[in-house]
Amino acid sequence: MxxxxxxxxxxxxxxxxxxxxxxxxxxxxxxxxxxxxxxxxxxxxxxxxxxxxxxxxxxxxxxxxxxxxxxxxxxxxxxxxxxxxxxxxxxxxxxxxxxxSKWPDQSPWAAPWIYDALRTVIDPEIGLNIVDLGLIYETCVEGSIVTVIMTMTTPACPMTEMIIADVKASLLRAAANISTVNVELVWDPPWVPEMVSEDGRNQMGWQ
Missing domain, CATH: 2.60.300.12 (HesB-like domain)
Structure with a gap:
């Protein structure tokens, strides 16, 4: 497209x-x-x-x-x-x-608590939370259901299943009214280091 x-x-x-x-x-x-x-x-x-x-x-x-x-x-x-x-x-x-469909009313920052929760999820190979790492592309809340569209640093990431499980657990812990967390893994656009936030770069000591 x-x-x-x-x-x-x-x-x-x-x-x-x-x-x-x-x-x-x-x-x-x-x-x-x-x-x-x-x-x-x-x-x-x-x-x-x-x-x-x-x-x-x-x-x-x-x-x-x-x-x-x-x-x-x-x-x-x-x-x-x-x-x-x-x-x-x-x-x-x-x-x-x-x-x-590409401009959701629920923007990624429409529900700050979601990103607060996701910042507790760390990519163990890199040692940085998945928000500042740039893995989260979009989130949406519909009633008691949260949908997270995200990626990994590489399709071959060995920690994929563990990170997805941590994403679901962190959001279910964060809000009592959430009953379901759907995680959609996408590879377009592919992750590149430039997606790391300024805070993330500072934490990693990147210039």
Whole structure:
């Protein structure tokens, strides 16, 4: 599922590139997802010049001749969006149409207690909690059921079953009204070290 740019959006982006005097072959559209932001501000777009080496955490997509880049964790949420441009009655700007299934009303941070509980689950091979390690992609609470969409550092992780069991136990302990915890293991996007949070990097002594 790609990120789609309408022709109006492409034309406007090319206008901006020309006005800035940038090289179109070295300019890309950065798309990012910000789960802590207000719902209407969770997705951002920004034209950037390509000055740094490619990041292994980036998904690179060609959409109507425009290179679109998105970090792997954001791509889990923004794939399938359509970016358009409107200019009507003096109102100008880009609009983003998002697939409802990828933009849940229950964002990962909508229930802070879930993440507090998940921070008690440690990946024993790395010695870091699974939240700061970047393994949790999405959570949702529906009545007495919690669903956790997550990944592992590698499909061959020998601790997978133990970590999943700890996830379920931590959430069942955290809330008396929760009766069921479903854990969905996904590999798209794949985990990369860039997904580790700033706190996690500090704990690991990474620069």
């Amino acid at each position: 790609a990120i789609v740019l309408t022709q109006k959006a492409v034309d406007q982006l090319m206008n901006v590139i020309r006005e800035q005097g940038w090289d179109p072959t070295r300019t890309y559209l950065r798309v990012a997802y910000h789960p802590r932001a207000q719902r209407e501000k969770r997705c951002s777009i920004e034209l950037q010049e390509h000055k740094e080496p490619d990041s292994p955490a980036d998904q690179i997509i060609d959409s109507a001749g425009v290179q679109v880049r998105c970090d792997s964790k954001s791509y889990h949420y923004v794939k399938g969006i359509t970016i358009d441009y409107h200019d009507t009655q003096g109102a100008q700007g880009f609009t983003i149409t998002r697939p409802p």
